[in-house]
Amino acid sequence: MNAVGIIFSSINEKSIYELTKQRTMASVPFGCRYRLIDFALSNMVNSGVTHVGIVTHYNYQSLMDHIGSGKDWDLARRHGGIKILPPYITAFANSSNLLYSTRLEALISIRDFISGCKEELVVLSDCDTVCNIDLSAMIDQHIATNADITLGVKSSYVSQDSSRTLMIVRSDEEGKVTEVGEYEGLKNGFEDVCVRIMVVGRKYLEELIADAIARGYTSFTKDILVRNCKFHNIRTFKFDGYFATVRSLSDYFRCSMDLLDPDIRRSIFSVEHRPVFTKVRNSAPASYVTGAIVRNSLIADGCVIEGTVENSILFRGVKVGKNTHIKNSIIMQDTITGENVYLNCVITDKNVVIRDGRVLSGHETKPFFIDKDMHV
């Protein structure tokens, strides 16, 4: 595939600070055994995009630990493969020492990487989105329509409330984009929402970056898409599978719970020839001890279950003690619960210990979050 991938690992981190306090958005754990970047990376390798740059910001140690050599995504390559692009700071005091804060500034900071690539196209992807999308079809359409930029969109129900964080794209019947923006005073209804994945010609992207530097542009959406959609050939690519954006802790909770729906689960994990890859941890299979009761839950390997688990998501290596009842909760890697614990609408980060007899409850709109390594 004649395309290089660029993944923004830190975009929108502030929107979900509980989970990104100690890690990048890319390395937020999701769906029992994955981290958010696994979806963006798997989409790329499953579409033949095997040269991928990952743009980093603060705190990318957990991300580097997760990615390793890239072997688990078959991206440990002599040609191409994964390149971690650390924040660019020069030794001289000047304006370029300011760490980027927007997508466009991030692209400016990696312009050497982009101009050093040989591929003709660039696929840009955020990693706060969860979907299984065929990028090769998107790339084919981009070439066939001779587009400058192709935006992945999904027709979704948008309420006034949710529109604040979404990028709504309007296009004519041929798919040519007419309006891009975050609309004020929007009515409830179906709109095409950008899935935060786009294809752009590499030379064109380089021009955009040079132009942005010259004019002091900072926002990809406002300064490039909104300004250019009337003059350039910007197209939409319609995606109809499941797509979720994680923009708050309650979003995170809802998207995680979406995985309990068999249709949604299939549209992410059971697409033929398009598996989702992640770092291999070599956990032993999950053990159910006599007396365990599990209903409507997703369970990762390495778990030991002696109590009751309902409508919940258990990450690798979680232990559920006797007479413990976990419902509507997300329990991350290596969390241990003692006996007679009751949890409802709780999210525990990694390595949490919940001692015997503790009762904790949140609400689905405001899940109770417990920090990494906490003992309760």
Next chain:
Amino acid sequence: MMTKKETVAMLLAGGQGSRLYLLTERIAKPAVPFGGKYRIIDFPLSNCINSGIDTVGVLTQYQPLALNGYIGNGQPWDLDRTFGGVTTLPPYQAQKRADWYKGTANAIYQNMQFIDKFDPEYVVILSGDHIYKMDYAEMIEAHKKNDADCTIAVFDVPLAEASRFGIMTTDENLRITEFAEKPKEPKSTKASMGVYVFSKDKLFSYLEADEADENSEKDFGKNIIPAMLNAGERLFAFEFSGYWKDVGTIDSLWEANMDLLGSRPALPLKDRSWRILSRNEAHPPHFVGSSAVISNSVITEGCEIYGTVINSVLSAGVVVEKGATVRDSVILGNVTVKADATVDYSVVDSDTVISKEATVGKSIAEAKGITLLGGGLTVPAGVSVPDGVICGKEMLAELSAKGGNV
């Protein structure tokens, strides 16, 4: 990077494992799946890397395709090395001879060149049909301390079963005085585990002598060890007391799987300090539906459970539909048990579909024995596969024709 290794491990993985019947129809015994997400060979390979042995030759012969693909470049076991790592060693044509491996000793003999490349002091000989977690480094340490020529790992077995094994008699320092292969009247209960440490030079000289002997069966247990004992070489036993199981039969394979169950399993695999590594496929986590009942079982990634699973071990991608029951069974990868079907006291090979209301096996209390159902089959709706049989394609066709009434 030092271009020398102290120890090289040679893993005998060419065996057919004919007592596993249908399971080894298309794959070699070491490639037989175990414990949900492993294959038998994961145990010796993981033991090697956990013991600090990073140079392993895997001798293949019978149906090597699945095994070769599985081992690949050794990356899952951290055995993809610039110098050393894992190497598969199939039989080959040489200038003066072209032969299959004729016995365990002959297999090593044919690969002396491979061993020599690393200039090792010690050679560890392993077999690919045992489930155990063992630190070979401790054994090599004992070998050095005893100034031994050969050290054989032994496992204490019940006297009644001792005649199924190679039995060592030792003095109080664990020096082996006598060795008897499957003796009728065993003199001790120290059974060979099929794990040997040899000093390389001694091994090579005995292999060459054995190769020259036309009457020899070219076997370690039958020829090399007795020859060394007769010549008065220093052979020592190394006592091992952890979990060890020969999984050469359907019954023992089933038992070893059952040893993973319970809150304190006989074979604990969750110990992060001695991980068993395996080649993982990309499966999502397993899903347990609202109607599911799961008790005392081990379940891995990619499974979807809507029915009842009791005392069983399920491999990746197994689907148990609503109303279906799986009890006291080992189900290998991607098997589907459809609605209201029952699987009892059975081993079901991969990719088989058990259709609605079909039954496989009988309850453990009533059954004559374990039922083995082959891979890639479809048991038609309502058909019963009886207890204690080995059911392949032909038998299933017969059963289906009769509507399952046997």
